[in-house]
Amino acid sequence: MNWLTWRQHRAQFLFGAATLAVITLFLVPSGLGIWHTFRSTGLAGCLAVTGRDCGDLASTFSDRYTGLQFTIPLFMILPALLGVFWGAPLVAREIEQGTHRLAWTQGLTRLRWMSTKVVTLVLATLAGAAVFAFLLSWWSRPFVAASDNRFSFGVFDLRGIVPVAYALFALAAGVAAGALIRRTVAAMGATLGAYVAVRTGIELWARPHYEAARTISYSFFGSGPHPGSGDWVLSTRTVDRAGHLLGNGQSLDFNVLHARCPDLPGPSSGFVSKAPIQACIQRLGIHLQATYQPGNRYWLFQGIESAIFVGLALGLLAFAVWWVRRKVA
């Protein structure tokens, strides 16, 4: 069976390995360059000292590499391609070409056929995705350190252990779609659609709520959730002393301020000095309220997200094996 799995899927395996090799050839040299810049500009040294302001160094560093942002969507879609090109054809192509009638009437049971193939593909996926996730985590560490944000879209998703879970989920979705739909191209499309839908849904609606978010209030002129600890700020609102939202709550609108502090010069009176505005802000008790996930929950969130996707993957694979064994022919 292992021979058959290799013989039938070797083109896919080789193509996957080649893709990984190309990615490695890109990530390793460019990563070495990034790390060199990170150290030689003094940014690494600056960030190592807590409390120092490295803003200028960091923004210079980030600006230098903005051209690399194009890679983020590419890396985001990569796990889905495993599902599309490895998972979806597994059963669908056999049925499309009628060869399931050959494969499933030999001496081995369909359960054996299916489980051998699935286990082999899962192991290959885990290995490939682990290499990918490790390389990408290393490569992007300077950027994450400079921007102090491990949680944002396109960063959380590409680092740590979640890429491995995503790849496994994509593979499982592909296998299940192929078994259910039985047509390769349609199953590929369904796999991609399902992957994007589930990933987006969890990213937008589930991830911010893995743990109850914390709320913090701080002075208008102070600083927010702990800088340097990588907190994930979910929302910030500008409120007055009583907690009522001021204006749209996002930014401080001078017109809104003028209505509440009539002694402020009107908006038409040209330049207004800082002092009366500060006085007004103080009198109204204007401050900011932020909800956030503390930075030290990063690995907890990585773990929860991975567990969700691994769980979904195992469920889909179990379904696919059962479906092929009982329903398909």
Add this chain to the structure above:
Amino acid sequence: MTTPAALTATALGKRYRGHWGLRDCSLEIPAGRISALVGPNGAGKTTLLHLATGLLAPTAGTIETLGRTPGEDPDLLPRIGFMAQDVPLYRSFRVREMLEFGRRTNPGRWDAELAQGRMDRASIDLDQRAGTLSGGQRAQVALALALAKRPELLLLDEPLAALDPLARREFLKALMEGAVDGEVTVVLSSHLLTDLERVCDHLVVLSGGRTQVAGDIEGLLEAHRVLTGPRRDVDRIEGVAAVVQQATTDRQSTLLVRTDGPIIDPAWSVHRVDLEELVLGYLGQPNATALPAPRLARTGAEVSR
């Protein structure tokens, strides 16, 4: 006849989305024989064979293959050789790799020498890709795969359909060589009868998802006659159990009948039937049946006129 059955179906039914591929089908295929499974397209031949291998699960009734329930008994698959319709092979595999596939997926049963020998005899290059083989060569490779697992029961679904007359003859020759040694039961499905006549000794006619005729070919031929005589209303003829089909012109009546004794009425001239006439006669009259002894009493009443 008390030979054990290789295949037993009881009130077997398989429903696809919206229609029945096989319905209320009961039949017995005896072991050790070469059976022809005949019927028009859509009669349920492929459905029956897929149910027999466990590729499909029945919607109604039961089927037993070599005394086991297909699809549930893991010991059954190694004992069946199945050649599916349109002869599926992995197109990108070389012939050598197809044989390797057979060896790997039939552990403990694979007869590599037999497979190799069949390829030699058919002059098939082991390095050729399966996708580039001719129809006849594909059939030879598929047959070798099915035979080399040393099956007790060989099920062949329309193996001749895509073959030219020469390839057909070669295939049947190879089948006979392979099936002779060893006690292998063979079931061949086809909508072509002439080729099967030479190799088969048992016949099952499926029509509209039901068994219409089943029996030993010799016996069936012996039990049927064509009667011709001047046109008249046919009421009761001594020696005729049932009239299967009846054709009349202005002056003459031609009857295909199943007999239960000698026909001595001098008004009729009596001829033997050949197998094709017999099968076509039944297929033309979907309600007529000729089934083995236990059901004869009942089916006799069902024969239409």
